[in-house]
Amino acid sequence: NAGVMQNPRHLVRRRGQEARLRCSPMKGHSHVYWYRQLPEEGLKFMVYLQKENIIDESGMPKERFSAEFPKEGPSILRIQQVVRGDSAAYFCASSPSRAGSGYTFGSGTRLTVV
Amino acid sequence: DQQVKQNSPSLSVQEGRISILNCDYTNSMFDYFLWYKKYPAEGPTFLISISSIKDKNEDGRFTVFLNKSAKHLSLHIVPSQPGDSAVYFCAASGINNDMRFGAGTRLTVKP
Numbered sequence: 001n002a003g004v005m006q007n008p009r010h011l012v013r014r015r016g017q018e019a020r021l022r023c024s025p026m027k028g029h030s031h032v033y034w035y036r037q038l039p040e041e042g043l044k045f046m047v048y049l050q051k052e053n054i055i056d057e058s059g060m061p062k063e064r065f066s067a068e069f070p071k072e073g074p075s076i077l078r079i080q081q082v083v084r085g086d087s088a089a090y091f092c093a094s095s096p097s098r099a100g101s102g103y104t105f106g107s108g109t110r111l112t113v114v
Numbered sequence: 115d116q117q118v119k120q121n122s123p124s125l126s127v128q129e130g131r132i133s134i135l136n137c138d139y140t141n142s143m144f145d146y147f148l149w150y151k152k153y154p155a156e157g158p159t160f161l162i163s164i165s166s167i168k169d170k171n172e173d174g175r176f177t178v179f180l181n182k183s184a185k186h187l188s189l190h191i192v193p194s195q196p197g198d199s200a201v202y203f204c205a206a207s208g209i210n211n212d213m214r215f216g217a218g219t220r221l222t223v224k225p
Contacts, residue, residue, distance in 0.1 A: 004157070006157075033212060033213065035215070041217060042120070042203060042215055042216055042217030042218045043158070043203060043215040043218075044215075045212060045213070045214055045215070048212040055212070056212050091157050091158070093157075102148060102160035102163060103160065103213065104160070105150075105157030105158045105159070106157050107155075107156055107157045108155075108156075108157050
């Protein structure tokens with residue numbers, strides 16, 4: 001009974017490269033959420049997706065960031081042309097339906113931009 | 115926009131005493147409130163929740179109180195144990211199903 005799986009756990013990218021973060025939700029969960037935690041800060045909402053649909057992307061930076069949750073396969077958070085300020089822990093969560101049931105979080109991907 | 119606020123970045127209590135973590139929110143459309151606990155290098159884990167139709171929910175040593183008129187909720191842990199030491203996040207959600215988190219409070223329980 002695997003939980004939310006995120007990979008890689010750690011990702012190092014040079015400035016200007018692309019970062020791809022993957023998230024496989026729990027079995028039976030069709031709602032996926034991405035959050036970013038900057039050093040010494042809380043969890044910042046980025047985007048909420050259901051299968052093949054972006055429901056709310058109000059927390060996504062306007063440029064370089066995109067997310068998808070295809071019909072098959074994991075959800076992908078993509079950061080193009082990374083900069084040092086993108087260094088953070090990125091957490092994915094999933095839920096079966098209403099958020100009131102509680103999200104299940106993955107262990108996160110720690111992105112370091114050098 | 116900081117819709118969920120945890121104004122105390124840290125809290126230190128003695129083992130066996132009560133820990134009280136506070137949270138304020140600004141969006142009156144939120145109808146579900148949750149607390150998450152996070153250890154270093156791990157994802158947050160769900161702790162306890164409360165619906166806006168209630169003012170109290172209890173689960174073992176953990177109790178969440180909701181004051182809708184004040185847009186305030188709190189988490190009480192009693193008795194506190196050293197294993198409770200972690201960062202606690204308050205979260206709130208509304209009909210659009212996504213959740214907003216506070217900045218977190220680092221709780222340290224001293225033996």
